[in-house]
Amino acid sequence: xxxxxxxxxxxGLVTVWLVSVIIFLGVEALPGDACTAILERDAHGEALAxxxxxxxxxxxxxxxxxxxxxxxxxxxxxMSAGGQESIAQMVGYRVRNSLLLAAGALAVGxxxxxxxxxxxxxxxxxxxxxxxxxxxxxxxxxxxxxAATVLILVFAIWLGWVPAIVLTPADAPxxxxxxxxxxxxxxxxxxMIAHVMRMIRASVIEAMASDYVQMATLKGVPYWRxxxxxxxxxxxxxxINVIALTVAWLLGGVVVVEVVFNYPxxxxxxxxxxxxxxxxxVQAITMIVAATYVGVNLxxxxxxxxxxxxxxxxxxxxx
Amino acid sequence: xxxxxxxxAGRARGVLRDMMARPSGAIGLTLVxxxxxxxxASPWIVPYDYKSMDATGTLTGPSAxxxxxxxxxxxxxxxxxxxxxxxxxxxxxxxxxxxMIWGGLTGVWLGLRGGWPDxxxxxxxxxxxxxxxxxxLLVLITVFGTGGEVLLPTLAFFFGIPVIRVARxxxxxxxxxxxxxxxxxxxxRPFDIVRREILPNVTDTLLVEGAMRWSWMLLGFSALxxxxxxxxxxxxxxxxxxxxxxxxxxxxxxxxxxxxVALSTLIIGIxxxxxxxxxxxxxxxxxxxxx
Numbered sequence: 001x002x003x004x005x006x007x008x009x010x011x012g013l014v015t016v017w018l019v020s021v022i023i024f025l026g027v028e029a030l031p032g033d034a035c036t037a038i039l040e041r042d043a044h045g046e047a048l049a050x051x052x053x054x055x056x057x058x059x060x061x062x063x064x065x066x067x068x069x070x071x072x073x074x075x076x077x078x079m080s081a082g083g084q085e086s087i088a089q090m091v092g093y094r095v096r097n098s099l100l101l102a103a104g105a106l107a108v109g110x111x112x113x114x115x116x117x118x119x120x121x122x123x124x125x126x127x128x129x130x131x132x133x134x135x136x137x138x139x140x141x142x143x144x145x146x147a148a149t150v151l152i153l154v155f156a157i158w159l160g161w162v163p164a165i166v167l168t169p170a171d172a173p174x175x176x177x178x179x180x181x182x183x184x185x186x187x188x189x190x191x192m193i194a195h196v197m198r199m200i201r202a203s204v205i206e207a208m209a210s211d212y213v214q215m216a217t218l219k220g221v222p223y224w225r226x227x228x229x230x231x232x233x234x235x236x237x238x239x240i241n242v243i244a245l246t247v248a249w250l251l252g253g254v255v256v257v258e259v260v261f262n263y264p265x266x267x268x269x270x271x272x273x274x275x276x277x278x279x280x281x282v283q284a285i286t287m288i289v290a291a292t293y294v295g296v297n298l299x300x301x302x303x304x305x306x307x308x309x310x311x312x313x314x315x316x317x318x319x
Numbered sequence: 320x321x322x323x324x325x326x327x328a329g330r331a332r333g334v335l336r337d338m339m340a341r342p343s344g345a346i347g348l349t350l351v352x353x354x355x356x357x358x359x360a361s362p363w364i365v366p367y368d369y370k371s372m373d374a375t376g377t378l379t380g381p382s383a384x385x386x387x388x389x390x391x392x393x394x395x396x397x398x399x400x401x402x403x404x405x406x407x408x409x410x411x412x413x414x415x416x417x418x419m420i421w422g423g424l425t426g427v428w429l430g431l432r433g434g435w436p437d438x439x440x441x442x443x444x445x446x447x448x449x450x451x452x453x454x455x456l457l458v459l460i461t462v463f464g465t466g467g468e469v470l471l472p473t474l475a476f477f478f479g480i481p482v483i484r485v486a487r488x489x490x491x492x493x494x495x496x497x498x499x500x501x502x503x504x505x506x507x508r509p510f511d512i513v514r515r516e517i518l519p520n521v522t523d524t525l526l527v528e529g530a531m532r533w534s535w536m537l538l539g540f541s542a543l544x545x546x547x548x549x550x551x552x553x554x555x556x557x558x559x560x561x562x563x564x565x566x567x568x569x570x571x572x573x574x575x576x577x578x579x580v581a582l583s584t585l586i587i588g589i590x591x592x593x594x595x596x597x598x599x600x601x602x603x604x605x606x607x608x609x610x
Binding site for chain 1: 442443445446447449450453454457458459460461462534538541542545546547548558561562565568569572575576579582583586587590591
């Protein structure tokens with residue numbers, strides 16, 4: 001098992017390294033660089049050369065990649081293109097705020113998704129299942145910005161229960177986001193529930209149709225005991241990986257939701273940086289998201305390996 | 320699979336009939352057909368010019384002259400909703416098949432070839448998939464700017480990457496079968512094996528996958544438009560319209576509701592169609608992972 005974990009870990013590192021190469025090459029392909037962006041119309045002759053020298057852009061690409069990568073490993077993402085601010089400082093509070101939003105969605109969403117998924121799976125094709133499954137299709141097919149806009153329209157404008165957008169500055173203490181953050185978190189929760197619930201429903205249906213459940217039924221085990229002791233432990237194990245994928249999806253989906261609610265997180269910073277064509281900031285945010293994605297999936301893999309002995313032997317045979 | 324003896328056209332007609340027999344297929348196909356017909360006909364049947372502004376009648380409610388009211392510049396909302404899906408449909412309608420073809424062929428080839436190219440390519444695919452949602456699209460837009468000539472290849476490229484995985488897995492299942500070994504033993508070239516033995520057996524999977532990808536691509540495209548990186552104003556687009564009308568939501572809610580309904584019905588239609596297609600072809604999508 002430790003060999004498998006080590007292998008996963010190494011693969012994760014390779015993935016993060018490849019992402020950094022892809023991002024660096026993507027930025028290299030750009031016509032112009034940070035200096036042409038800062039100097040705009042004055043970007044020619046001596047001014048350009050001096051700026052490039054000051055920012056170290058006159059060294060070869062490979063050397064710059066090595067320097068950038070070395071900085072990133074130590075948590076130093078360099079300076080933003082526009083101002084003189086260090087990216088690590090800009091990003092700090094934003095990461096915390098985005099994590100806060102995701103944590104809120106996960107704390108409510110996962111228990112709810114598991115409950116709904118189990119109920120839908122056990123009542124397959126009867127009314128609770130049809131009701132929840134229709135809800136899932138709606139939640140999965142409606143874009144984040146649409147769901148967010150509709151929620152604002154109903155709960156903030158027509159009913160006036162909660163504030164429509166977030167006005168708290170990025171560096172405020174977490175508790176100050178509280179009433180404003182509810183709607184944003186609700187949108188993420190809704191979309192997340194849909195994905196997780198669908199998987200859990202399918203895996204509950206599969207477990208209930210299995211031979212061991214039939215065996216238990218035939219030998220007279222009471223229904224609820226079959227569900228909780230035999231079917232659910234097996235059905236819920238794959239949920240770990242689905243939840244990990246959902247966390248990763250939250251990181252991407254959060255971009256639009258943060259813009260809609262004016263929430264001062266990583267996603268809104270990214271959109272602002274793209275509008276300003278601030279490449280170092282875009283690079284940094286992309287690296288953070290990719291590393292988080294790989295990290296979360298790694299943890300999920302290790303957890304499911306630890307909890308499910310069958311996976312260990314099965315995967316070991318496969319490799 | 321079972322209909323190997325039928326001609327392609329005959330089989331397509333049979334699949335379509337089966338799909339129409341299911342409620343999801345009937346509703347889905349109707350919605351998609353209506354949207355396509357509207358997108359084709361709308362330039363000739365819209366009541367107003369989508370650009371014509373009226374400073375005296377902004378943000379009005381529904382009236383006989385403007386059935387869905389007007390937006391913040393006094394433009395007719397109905398006209399803009401009718402036209403608002405065209406650009407998205409054209410771009411995603413071209414980008415989806417391109418993504419399916421390049422991703423599908425690459426995946427099938429990797430599945431057949433195996434070995435180190437497969438290993439290397441899958442690591443690169445993993446790296447790209449580590450950038451979730453519209454993030455990679457946003458990064459490329461930072462680099463190359465917006466506009467259809469950037470968006471189309473960008474969407475086709477990024478949406479093709481997960482297809483590599485799906486096609487590779489589908490090919491793996493087929494490669495192990497006896498008829499592929501037989502073709503190899505007969506000394507067929509890899510190209511012929513892919514064309515005659517493998518592709519016919521993975522097209523069903525890729526078709527269903529393509530329908531799903533199409534709806535995701537539409538979601539991605541409208542999200543980009545909403546963020547201001549998609550269709551350039553004053554051209555009408557649902558995502559852009561929601562983003563513009565959002566500010567005036569309390570005054571003229573129809574400006575938001577109308578494009579939302581248009582976009583949602585199209586996407587729900589595509590999803591229901593994909594569902595019915597999967598069930599008709601005997602592929603159960605509910606067991607597949609989200610990525």
